[in-house]
Amino acid sequence: MSLQVETKRIGQVLCVQLIGELDHHTAPIVRDVIETEMNKSATLHILINMKRLTFMDSSGIGMILGRYKQLLQKGGKMAISDIPANIYRVLEMSGLFKIILIADSEQQAISRLEVES
Amino acid sequence: MRRKNRMELTFLSQSVNESFARITVAAFISQLNPTMDELADIKTVISEAVTNCIIHGYENREDGIVSIVAEIEGESVMIEISDRGRGIENLELARQPMYTSKPELERSGMGFTIMENFMDECTVTSTPHEGTKVVLRKHFSLSEELLN
Ligand SMILES: Nc1ncnc2c1ncn2[C@@H]1O[C@H](COP(=O)(O)OP(=O)(O)O)[C@@H](O)[C@H]1O
Ligand SMILES: [Mg+2]
Numbered sequence: 292m293s294l295q296v297e298t299k300r301i302g303q304v305l306c307v308q309l310i311g312e313l314d315h316h317t318a319p320i321v322r323d324v325i326e327t328e329m330n331k332s333a334t335l336h337i338l339i340n341m342k343r344l345t346f347m348d349s350s351g352i353g354m355i356l357g358r359y360k361q362l363l364q365k366g367g368k369m370a371i372s373d374i375p376a377n378i379y380r381v382l383e384m385s386g387l388f389k390i391i392l393i394a395d396s397e398q399q400a401i402s403r404l405e406v407e408s
Numbered sequence: 409m410r411r412k413n414r415m416e417l418t419f420l421s422q423s424v425n426e427s428f429a430r431i432t433v434a435a436f437i438s439q440l441n442p443t444m445d446e447l448a449d450i451k452t453v454i455s456e457a458v459t460n461c462i463i464h465g466y467e468n469r470e471d472g473i474v475s476i477v478a479e480i481e482g483e484s485v486m487i488e489i490s491d492r493g494r495g496i497e498n499l500e501l502a503r504q505p506m507y508t509s510k511p512e513l514e515r516s517g518m519g520f521t522i523m524e525n526f527m528d529e530c531t532v533t534s535t536p537h538e539g540t541k542v543v544l545r546k547h548f549s550l551s552e553e554l555l556n
Contacts, residue, residue, distance in 0.1 A: 316424055
């Protein structure tokens, strides 16, 4: 598989590390992992760590927006950290930065998610 | 002397081929010695166009044919991505940022916007029930070493 998803929980935050390439073929993998994890216990926020994501196109944007909408209904927030330059350009174009918290590191994202909630 | 080169690629409309297509075209374009950013942008636009053929053109049928032709002429690249799928009724609407005809599939409607922004030129022609063709062009500035 060209995408691996690793998850861990820190307080109320579900941290999702994406490793590989996020496109139309692999987006459903991420969606399913996040939905399963969200149903397991009361996580409030989601952090997507993109440090090891090597590729993302607009299918990734659609997947992220989908999770964002689900979170909104529960009052949760979403953050993205460690965005590589090529992916930054794609995210920037989508206007996602206006609604999603962007952080340089996982730690920074988590503290901001917890402070602002 | 103006360098000329050309490649053609056809494959079935299966999502697993999206990465195959973008990696193959990027490898072909590597001979122009693009920067990492330029190469990343090429991969992104190919992925957008091919994904559209699969999801929209063939509506996720896996037996459609997606074709790619890429041509290098001097410092310019032309890439044509086409399908023989359902076609687009309203091109102007389709190209609007955030417009998608398939919101239930978690589409963002940003595919054409990305193709337009990452490339110098993006031309779309489509005939309903016959298919769609996207022609992308980009100019690369070759390093001295390659020009000589
Ligand atoms: N190859 C194609 N065949 C048929 N319709 C297409 C094709 N490419 C794009 N479209 C139409 O144009 C719309 C916009 O495409 P795009 O900007 O890539 O957004 P998205 O793929 O997220 O829907 C699609 O929703 C679809 O209706
Ligand atoms: Mg698209």
